[in-house]
Amino acid sequence: MLLPNKVTQIPYSKQSLTQEDFDAVLEVMNSSFLTQGPQIDLFEKALAKRFQVKHAIACSSGTAAIHLSYASLGASADSVGIVPAVTFSATANAFRYLGAKVIFCDVNPADGIIDLDSLQRILESLSEEQLDHCNFVSPVSFAGKVAPLKECADLSEKYGMKLVEDASHSPGGWSERETSGDCKWTQAACLSFHPVKHICAGEGGAVLTNLTEVADRCKALRSHGIVRPFDDEHPTPWKYEQVDLGWNYRITDLQAALGRSQLGKLDESINARKRIAKRYDEALSAPPFSERIDRPALTDGHSWHLYVIRFKEEGLRDQAYKFLKGLGIITQIHYTPLYHHPYFAKLVGNLRLPGAEEYFAGCLSIPLFPTLTQIDQDKVISELARFLSKH
Ligand SMILES: Cc1ncc(COP(=O)(O)O)c(C=O)c1O
Structure with a gap:
């Protein structure tokens, strides 16, 4: 059943849901799992296939995805995170959650995308001591236009920085050399499934990466830092271990089902x-x-x-x-x-x-x-x- 849209205003953006989306969520409502069930794995596999990456780790929001990616790649209170000044708070906040220093980079006035000269100047200004730590550049593929990830990667590599694309705005975005989210030039990319975004899950996000160690760490950190290392053959198959300090950043099966249905469209x-x-x-x-x-x-x-x-x-x-x-x-x-x-x-x-x-x-x-x-x-x-x- 489609609900009538009673809103008379024209919003700047909103979700676009179809009967298929309603059915997908209703199916989960009638199933045994509302969270941590089969939909999450299905959604992650579909995301990995669509974005052509080895791993997709779905989580509770785009903000959580950014936080998980920085933490899994080794950001700490000694790190520097270079962020374009024109972005949503989350791109920068996630560095602050980890105690890292944020440096704002200028953007191109025509499109709000990271300015490479400004990035170069910031990189040149970092001290030897700062460069000894695990540092980051986080370009945002703003409004749907993919950021110059190849150039950012070249500069980042020269200065030993890690590169995380904030791809919250840009599923399906591409340029001659870059495809948003495919991690060809980056260590990770992050998606948001907020209702105004391309893929709506109510709330939700995902880390995309080709690095298996990073994916494993993201999976542990999204659920308190807990891992379940033992299978049914083990004498204590019930045993889980907390190996790290993480958060509850899990996505629900309801959200994953909606996200998967939306991804298909x-x-x-x-x-x-x-x-x-x-x-x-x-x-x-x-x-x-x-x-x-x-x-x-x-x-x-x-x-x-x-x-x-x-x-x-x-x-x-x-x-x-x-x-x-x-x-x-x-x-x-x-x-x-x-x-x-x-x-x-x-x-x-x-x-x-x-x-x-x-x-x-x-x-x-x-x-x-x-x-x-x-x-x-x-x-x-x-x-x-x-x-x-x-x-
Ligand atoms: C560029 C950008 N990064 C990150 C986020 C955070 O995503 P979420 O709202 O899913 O936490 C947003 C959301 O608006 C965003 O626009």
Whole structure:
């Protein structure tokens, strides 16, 4: 049974569920396991196959996945984690959970993706002592556009850094040399299954990796650091051992079933996102938009988690946000550079990175999700035009 959508607002994003998804969850509700049952293994196998990696470790959120990946790769209080300033808190927070130092890297003002010159400068500034420890670079494949993972890998290798892709925004994203999530250039990649993401599991996330030791450590850490080393032939098959200090980051079978059902429709949902992005691109390439708004480059490999426009004139973005909200069109700002937040400002001081500031000043994510209707999309476009005619 599909529930009616009573919401009259146009959100910036939302889950797109079908009858198949409802059935998948209901089947688990009627089964013997609500958590730690067969769905998790099935979901992990399907993820590993889809992303062409040896291991997928599903867990309770994208944040948990990032935390697990950093911890399993050896991050500690001696580590440095280099994070683009424009991302969601989780990319940086997970380093802080482990006591590591966060250094914010600048981004390209056109697309919010990590800036390689800034990364190089940061790497050159690290002391011998810092370089002796297990350090990280965490590029974010922002909005659905894969980050320059090959270049990041080249730089990371030179300085002995580990590389973890935050692929929360970018399942299905690719470029000439990179495919988001495949770990060709990275030690791990992390996914989020929050409802606004490509694959919705309610909440959930996964670590993708080709490194078996890292996968084993992630599996132990997601469940308190506990391992179950003995099979049924052993005299004490019931015995488990806590070998490390972990967390309860387990995903439930209900979530895994929903995630697996959604994963099966990933291509369909990316194609829907691409169609919507193309329609925006066509509309926004003409006046009145073209002189006053920069739009994202329409590349084949973009998987369109977000459609981020950038107002060229200062102050216009915030007025547009309010104007559209008043009409029930919900937009979002992805993201305020993390160093603006009081928590990080206390750690890094009064930092202002030019690329991140320029990007942030004009960015606005306008509605994009697979079930956005043409009527609603046309409303977004025409109200945006009306806004520009008044300002
Ligand atoms: C770039 C990025 N990284 C990490 C996360 C964290 O994912 P979750 O909300 O599943 O914990 C998000 C979620 O919004 C995100 O956008």
